[in-house]
Amino acid sequence: MVYTGTMEGSLFEPTLYIVKGMCILDSDGNRILAKYYDKNIMPSAKEQKAFEKNLFNKTHRANAEIIMLDGLTCVYKSNVDLFFYVMGSSHENELILQSVLNALYESVSILLRRNVEKRVLMENLDSVMLAFDEICDGGVILDSDPTSIVGRAALRTDDVPLGEQTVVQEILDALSK
Amino acid sequence: MSSFKRDKKEEEDSGGSPYANLDKTIVLQEARYFNETPVNPRKCSHILSKILFLLNQGEKFTTQEATDAFFATTKLFQSKDVMLRRMVYLCIKELSQIAQDVIIVTSSLTKDMTGKEDLYRAAAIRALCSITDSTMLQAIERYMKQAIVDKNPAVSSAALVSALHLSSTAPDLVRRWANEAQEALNSDNAMVSYHALGILASTRKNDKLSTVKLVTRLAKSPLKSPYALCLLIRLAAQLVENDDSDAAQPYIEFIECCLRHKSEMVIYEAAHAIVNLRKSARDLAPAVSVLQLFCGSSKATLRLAGARTLARLTAKQPTAVAACTVDLENLISDPNRSVATLAVTTLLATGAESSVDR
Numbered sequence: 001m002v003y004t005g006t007m008e009g010s011l012f013e014p015t016l017y018i019v020k021g022m023c024i025l026d027s028d029g030n031r032i033l034a035k036y037y038d039k040n041i042m043p044s045a046k047e048q049k050a051f052e053k054n055l056f057n058k059t060h061r062a063n064a065e066i067i068m069l070d071g072l073t074c075v076y077k078s079n080v081d082l083f084f085y086v087m088g089s090s091h092e093n094e095l096i097l098q099s100v101l102n103a104l105y106e107s108v109s110i111l112l113r114r115n116v117e118k119r120v121l122m123e124n125l126d127s128v129m130l131a132f133d134e135i136c137d138g139g140v141i142l143d144s145d146p147t148s149i150v151g152r153a154a155l156r157t158d159d160v161p162l163g164e165q166t167v168v169q170e171i172l173d174a175l176s177k
Numbered sequence: 178m179s180s181f182k183r184d185k186k187e188e189e190d191s192g193g194s195p196y197a198n199l200d201k202t203i204v205l206q207e208a209r210y211f212n213e214t215p216v217n218p219r220k221c222s223h224i225l226s227k228i229l230f231l232l233n234q235g236e237k238f239t240t241q242e243a244t245d246a247f248f249a250t251t252k253l254f255q256s257k258d259v260m261l262r263r264m265v266y267l268c269i270k271e272l273s274q275i276a277q278d279v280i281i282v283t284s285s286l287t288k289d290m291t292g293k294e295d296l297y298r299a300a301a302i303r304a305l306c307s308i309t310d311s312t313m314l315q316a317i318e319r320y321m322k323q324a325i326v327d328k329n330p331a332v333s334s335a336a337l338v339s340a341l342h343l344s345s346t347a348p349d350l351v352r353r354w355a356n357e358a359q360e361a362l363n364s365d366n367a368m369v370s371y372h373a374l375g376i377l378a379s380t381r382k383n384d385k386l387s388t389v390k391l392v393t394r395l396a397k398s399p400l401k402s403p404y405a406l407c408l409l410i411r412l413a414a415q416l417v418e419n420d421d422s423d424a425a426q427p428y429i430e431f432i433e434c435c436l437r438h439k440s441e442m443v444i445y446e447a448a449h450a451i452v453n454l455r456k457s458a459r460d461l462a463p464a465v466s467v468l469q470l471f472c473g474s475s476k477a478t479l480r481l482a483g484a485r486t487l488a489r490l491t492a493k494q495p496t497a498v499a500a501c502t503v504d505l506e507n508l509i510s511d512p513n514r515s516v517a518t519l520a521v522t523t524l525l526a527t528g529a530e531s532s533v534d535r
Contacts, residue, residue, distance in 0.1 A: 011411065011414045011418060011454075014411035016338075016341060033233055044235075045234075062512065062513075062514075064477055064512055065476065065477035065513065066477050066481050067513075067514075068515045093445060093449070093482075094485075095441055095442040095445050095478060096404070096407065096442055098476075098478045118194075123194075126222055126264055129233075129264075129267060130260075130263055130267065133267055137303060137339075140338050140372070140375070143331075145368075148331075153263075
């Protein structure tokens with residue numbers, strides 16, 4: 001681990017552990033869902049929520065896509081009353097973080113059938129939790145393709161007989177429109 | 178009829194979301210429904226998501242509470258509902274951090290991991306590896322090896338990423354899976370080859386010779402996945418940094434070649450590496466002109482990436498950044514404050530007073 005200690009101006013570290021955290025906040029900056037993957041940063045809920053408040057205060061007015069905060073690079077995107085964030089180390093390729101944010105936002109958007117707002121998200125919270133789990137595993141990017149993420153997170157089998165993925169198909173159709 | 182529905186909807190709205198003001202004690206009592214047969218998947222899934230929501234909000238569960246909830250959850254394995262099963266896995270992962278005797282689900286998860294339903298398999302592997310310790314790992318080793326080379330990409334990726342997590346506690350065991358990882362590296366699926374390269378790189382971390390072999394071979398037949406390419410660039414850059422001789426020339430060539438890739442992520446990764454490796458302004462020129470283009474992008478993330486890497490270069494090679502003065506000046510009034518700040522500090526460091534005046 002020669003590269004972790006080196007300072008500003010260094011090469012990116014060859015690791016798969018790229019995502020430090022992901023969260024969705026509401027229009028008051030309150031947490032809807034959040035996951036932090038590095039036990040060395042923000043180990044307790046108290047610190048995490050303080051960080052989220054700070055992050056929200058600095059980002060909710062200007063939709064400026066990216067911010068450097070507390071040694072982290074945070075990419076973000078908002079819609080109606082929801083704010084999506086992906087965090088990584090400040091020594092990380094920003095465009096990789098952006099690709100994770102795109103995957104998160106697009107997956108949720110498909111799951112909510114393009115109604116990206118808090119009320120609809122709360123009604124589908126279980127699917128969104130599964131999507132979180134499909135995108136990132138312990139800080140490693142597991143998948144970044146929204147259609148395959150949704151395909152694995154959206155199955156409702158009491159509506160559909162097992163094996164017939166009509167719900168997913170319907171969602172994918174909606175996506176292609 | 179439809180207006181009736183809408184009224185009902187509005188009524189629900191005024192009552193807030195089903196997750197507003199949840200009480201932990203009540204939710205944990207609701208977990209008793211899990212004992213009912215037959216299992217009602219919708220209802221149970223909803224209760225599980227309430228438990229997960231509370232945990233996610235930072236609510237503290239005692240060991241006893243978590244253990245009780247965990248054991249109640251294991252009852253749900255009798256339902257075959259895919260969505261419910263996936264929520265059960267998620268709960269297992271979250272509660273296993275607090276609850277006791279979580280290894281009780283090992284056999285259920287092993288069964289799902291080797292079963293027919295692909296959607297169970299991938300998620301079951303990840304849940305299983307999160308509760309498994311290194312002593313139990315040997316019992317599932319055979320299944321892990323099979324899963325790594327499985328033709329379903331989700332299964333293969335799940336096994337590879339789980340193996341990577343396990344390699345911090347059981348490095349020797351995971352090293353024995355290198356042949357399977359090597360096979361997965363050739364997968365057509367971008368994520369599978371990325372995860373496989375991650376495992377191979379991490380098991381060779383302290384073995385320079387085998388890292389050289391790996392990078393040399395892959396640099397000749399580049400990988401399709403942009404993520405994997407970024408990792409390969411990092412590995413190559415590391416080799417160059419540790420070896421100044423001509424032997425490093427092929428790695429430099431490979432990285433420079435990546436400047437022409439179609440993915441911005443890869444282009445930036447290559448430019449960043451070159452900026453940190455090359456010394457003469459002439460060698461830096463192709464990377465600098467890429468970063469210059471980034472500074473003019475409509476996407477803030479690209480502008481920031483470009484400006485930040487140029488800012489770093491300024492400290493080392495101010496002359497190389499001189500060509501970008503105008504581009505950086507344009508960023509002084511950037512709507513993104515991080516970008517604007519970077520541009521100002523960079524221009525101050527290059528010492529071009531005239532540009533700051535403007």
